Amino acid sequence: MIKTVDLTKKYGDAFAIRSIDLDLQAGDLFGFIGPNGAGKTTTMRIIATLLEPSWGEAYVCDYSVHTAPKEIRRLVGYMPDFFGVYDDMTVVEYLEFFAAAYRINGVDRRKRVDEMLEIVDLDFKRDAFANTLSRGQTQRLGLARTLLHDPQVLLLDEPLSGLDPRARIEMRNLLRRLGEMGKTVIVSSHILPELADVCNKVGIIDRGELKQNAKVTEVIRMVRQHTVLVIQPGKREQLERISQLLSGHEKVQGCEPGDDAIRVVLKQEVDDYSDLPKLLIENGVDLKRFNEEELDLESAFMALTKGTSTRM
Numbered sequence: 001m002i003k004t005v006d007l008t009k010k011y012g013d014a015f016a017i018r019s020i021d022l023d024l025q026a027g028d029l030f031g032f033i034g035p036n037g038a039g040k041t042t043t044m045r046i047i048a049t050l051l052e053p054s055w056g057e058a059y060v061c062d063y064s065v066h067t068a069p070k071e072i073r074r075l076v077g078y079m080p081d082f083f084g085v086y087d088d089m090t091v092v093e094y095l096e097f098f099a100a101a102y103r104i105n106g107v108d109r110r111k112r113v114d115e116m117l118e119i120v121d122l123d124f125k126r127d128a129f130a131n132t133l134s135r136g137q138t139q140r141l142g143l144a145r146t147l148l149h150d151p152q153v154l155l156l157d158e159p160l161s162g163l164d165p166r167a168r169i170e171m172r173n174l175l176r177r178l179g180e181m182g183k184t185v186i187v188s189s190h191i192l193p194e195l196a197d198v199c200n201k202v203g204i205i206d207r208g209e210l211k212q213n214a215k216v217t218e219v220i221r222m223v224r225q226h227t228v229l230v231i232q233p234g235k236r237e238q239l240e241r242i243s244q245l246l247s248g249h250e251k252v253q254g255c256e257p258g259d260d261a262i263r264v265v266l267k268q269e270v271d272d273y274s275d276l277p278k279l280l281i282e283n284g285v286d287l288k289r290f291n292e293e294e295l296d297l298e299s300a301f302m303a304l305t306k307g308t309s310t311r312m
């Protein structure tokens with residue numbers, strides 16, 4: 001559905017994006033994550049045919065941005081991070097105006113606008129002036145506008161930014177619904193956790209380069225280089241004993257005692273640690289908890305974009 005090969009954009013000597021390869025199918029919801037200035041907007045604008053790449057290819061449904069921009073524009077809906085609404089138009093008038101621009105006419109136009117208002121749950125605001133909507137409602141209106149011509153591919157630039165927690169949940173539900181409708185969606189954000197549970201794939205871009213591009217669970221696995229165990233004894237006094245037993249162990253790289261549990265970092269190559277609980281129990285440790293520490297997405301993101309977090 002969307003494919004890019006060696007996609008590159010340079011401004012002077014600086015690379016805005018460098019050799020981006022993407023391959024997304026129908027129904028894929030792709031979270032495009034990166035700090036400010038990483039190259040998300042540039043990539044999306046190239047796919048939307050609003051910007052020419054310096055070199056490389058981008059295809060939408062096998063149409064190339066170089067040779068078939070018109071066909072691509074029919075297939076793509078692009079929602080920029082900031083867009084204006086006209087002060088003197090109601091929500092319905094605003095959508096009808098854009099529907100007319102897409103040459104949706106007659107009874108179809110009103111029907112289509114009503115369908116869009118239903119999808120983005122904005123029917124109750126249909127007669128309100130567009131400039132009186134909240135940020136979340138404005139974003140939903142923008143999405144309705146982007147969906148008017150029933151595009152197969154949606155490129156949504158930071159649709160969650162500036163939304164309060166409730167509006168975020170509503171927008172995330174809406175994104176899920178678009179995936180269920182079989183659309184291919186690229187949705188950008190600079191916060192990984194806010195998209196991870198909605199998207200089936202994520203790409204992490206930093207300084208124009210795609211660092212990881214895979215399923216969410218795989219990204220976490222790739223980032224984590226060492227298994228970390230969290231061990232909590234029944235009695236706090238036993239923390240010391242665990243540390244003694246494991247500190248010099250051939251599978252253990254280091255131990256970090258905490259208040260009531262100890263973090264044990266295993267050596268990189270170790271994936272079988274089944275002998276460790278046995279060792280502890282045989283030495284009289286009463287185990288309350290023994291599990292692998294889960295790497296949260298925030299940490300995964302920080303690890304991948306090391307050194308650039310100050311720009312976020």
Ligand SMILES: Nc1ncnc2c1ncn2[C@@H]1O[C@H](COP(=O)(O)OP(=O)(O)OP(=O)(O)O)[C@@H](O)[C@H]1O
Pocket residue numbers: 011015016017034035036037038039040041042043081190
């Ligand atoms: N017209 C331009 N001329 C020169 N440099 C540009 C231009 N447009 C973008 N850039 C640079 O290209 C890089 C990528 O910008 P881009 O807008 O794609 O990032 P982004 O990931 O969308 O960031 P944000 O989250 O802030 O929107 C940045 O370093 C930016 O300064």
